[in-house]
Amino acid sequence: SKGCKLVGCGSAVPSLQISNADLSKIVDTSDEWISVRTGIRNRRIVSGKDSLTALAIEAARKALQMALVDPEDLDLVLMCTSTPEDLFGSAPQIQKELGCKKNPLAYDITAACSGFVLGLVSAACHIRGGGFKNVLVIGADALSRYVDWTDRGSCILFGDAAGAVVVQACDIEEDGLYAFDLHSDGEGQRHLNAIMKENEKDQALGTNGSLLGLLPKGSSYSCIQMNGKEVFRFAVRVVPQSIELALEKAGLAGSSIDWLLLHQANQRIIDAVATRLDFPSERVLSNLANYGNTSAASIPLALDEAVRSGKVKAGHTIATAGFGAGLTWGSAIVRW
Numbered sequence: 001s002k003g004c005k006l007v008g009c010g011s012a013v014p015s016l017q018i019s020n021a022d023l024s025k026i027v028d029t030s031d032e033w034i035s036v037r038t039g040i041r042n043r044r045i046v047s048g049k050d051s052l053t054a055l056a057i058e059a060a061r062k063a064l065q066m067a068l069v070d071p072e073d074l075d076l077v078l079m080c081t082s083t084p085e086d087l088f089g090s091a092p093q094i095q096k097e098l099g100c101k102k103n104p105l106a107y108d109i110t111a112a113c114s115g116f117v118l119g120l121v122s123a124a125c126h127i128r129g130g131g132f133k134n135v136l137v138i139g140a141d142a143l144s145r146y147v148d149w150t151d152r153g154s155c156i157l158f159g160d161a162a163g164a165v166v167v168q169a170c171d172i173e174e175d176g177l178y179a180f181d182l183h184s185d186g187e188g189q190r191h192l193n194a195i196m197k198e199n200e201k202d203q204a205l206g207t208n209g210s211l212l213g214l215l216p217k218g219s220s221y222s223c224i225q226m227n228g229k230e231v232f233r234f235a236v237r238v239v240p241q242s243i244e245l246a247l248e249k250a251g252l253a254g255s256s257i258d259w260l261l262l263h264q265a266n267q268r269i270i271d272a273v274a275t276r277l278d279f280p281s282e283r284v285l286s287n288l289a290n291y292g293n294t295s296a297a298s299i300p301l302a303l304d305e306a307v308r309s310g311k312v313k314a315g316h317t318i319a320t321a322g323f324g325a326g327l328t329w330g331s332a333i334v335r336w
């Protein structure tokens with residue numbers, strides 16, 4: 001059987017930075033409330049001509065450069081996003097822009113904040129079972145486009161970003177993706193969603209009873225609806241369990257893991273999970289003060305910062321976990 005390992009990472013964020021003080025001008029909130037309850041101080045937001053696809057491409061190029069992998073040698077591009085700029089998927093567009101000349105497979109994965117972990121697992125499956133060699137996994141989201149900017153309970157949480165890693169086939173002795181644990185529970189959709197809605201009927205286009213009146217009028221998505229308390233409880237309950245299961249599958253003790261890298265949703269969730277797993281705070285990665293919850297991008301964005309700042313070094317083991325809308329959650333034990 002084949003092994004696979006992480007060989008590069010990269011990230012990109014939009015330039016517009018919005019602070020808690022900025023938000024307090026549009027909703028009834030304060031820097032103190034937001035930072036005490038969430039740990040978030042700033043977030044980056046796409047605006048004007050910003051493109052999420054362009055951020056994904058920038059993150060991907062940096063990851064390929066670090067990995068010393070030529071775009072022409074990629075045989076799979078996975079774009080993990082719940083906010084694609086093309087409903088049909090944006091991975092093929094990214095594949096084209098990167099200059100992957102052999103037309104490698106490229107497709108999107110929709111799993112909100114768990115997207116990146118699912119992308120890692122998919123990369124490993126394609127390498128182990130499908131003979132793929134170089135797989136680009138991108139996590140990118142612009143949830144700000146679906147935020148209700150009048151809802152102070154949710155609009156303070158989210159930011160936009162892209163992150164990427166390159167996963168490469170290797171000998172089984174060098175295998176660096178040790179174990180996974182993945183779950184979902186559609187029952188919890190009611191706690192966190194952004195549901196499709198049909199556009200208002202245009203009277204000029206047909207009235208009830210006529211054929212045009214029966215046909216769909218085009219659709220768009222509602223803003224994010226969230227029950228913060230329920231999502232908080234869910235995360236603190238399932239994430240430690242999932243990481244423990246993945247550690248067990250990997251045959252590793254928590255004490256042998258160098259870094260805990262959770263989806264960056266809320267510092268209180270990160271702290272609660274670390275406490276339940278007996279992880280000292282010095283071994284917990286966090287950058288959500290600067291970026292907020294960037295959904296599928298948060299794990300590769302935090303990984304990239306930690307690698308480039310020299311915190312995460314070659315050979316370190318990382319327990320990572322994504323969790324969020326779906327509901328979906330999953331964890332992975334990997335080596336950098």
Ligand code: ACO
Nearest residue numbers: 029033037112113152153156228229231232265266324325
């Ligand atoms: N500023 C000031 N007050 C606020 C704000 C705000 N931004 N938001 C809510 N409040 C008020 C509420 O109105 C409420 O007031 P009341 O007591 O007078 O009714 C009070 O603060 C407490 O509100 P709660 O919602 O109970 O606050 P809580 O402590 O649960 O914190 C939070 C809310 C930060 C959203 C928290 O529940 C949380 O982080 N949950 C997890 C959310 C999350 O991570 N979601 C993303 C998941 S990942 C994905 O897939 C997208």
